[in-house]
Amino acid sequence: MPMVRISLPRGHNRSYKQKLSQILQQSLASCFAVPTNDCFQLFDEYESENRVIHPTYLSPGRSDDYVLIQITAGRPRSSLQKQNLYQQLAEQCQQQLDLAPADLMVVICFNHAEDWSFSQGQIFTTEAL
Known part of the structure; x- marks a missing residue:
């Protein structure tokens, strides 16, 4: 049950965002065992003056x-699952979107089932699956 925010520079077309969404969802399904329909993604686009990102901090260089x-995400994953996700995302984004691996950063946070309400004001329980 991941909730994903994707922050990118303003100007990418619908096709680019759809492909990025597909890559992300496929990677989550294969690396994190996320069900196919469990897809909640928000795209945030920023003008360059609203993105302050150090170009070389822990990276060979960002563009x-x-x-x-x-x-x-609601369920913790192992370090190996996280590494596999990072690697698959970087590879697929480079192959399919021509996004340099240095231009991709991923941050994961975990919480608990009771931290989610999918609708109707109801707390999420694993029995709902």
Whole structure:
């Protein structure tokens, strides 16, 4: 049940965002065992003056195409699952979107089932699955 925010520079077309969404969802399904229909993604586009990102901090160098993916998930994953997700996202974004691996940053946060209400003002329980 991940909730994902994707921050990117303003100006990418619908096709680019759809492809990024597909890559992300496929990666979550294969690396995090997320069901196919469990897809909640928000795209945030920013003008360059609203993106203050150090170009070389812990990176060989970021460009103006820098993309940040923030994932909030309800069930913790292992370090190996996280590494596999990071690697698959970087590879697929490079192959399918021509996004340099240095231009992709991923941040994952975990919480608990009771931190979610999917609708109707009801707390989420694992029995709902």
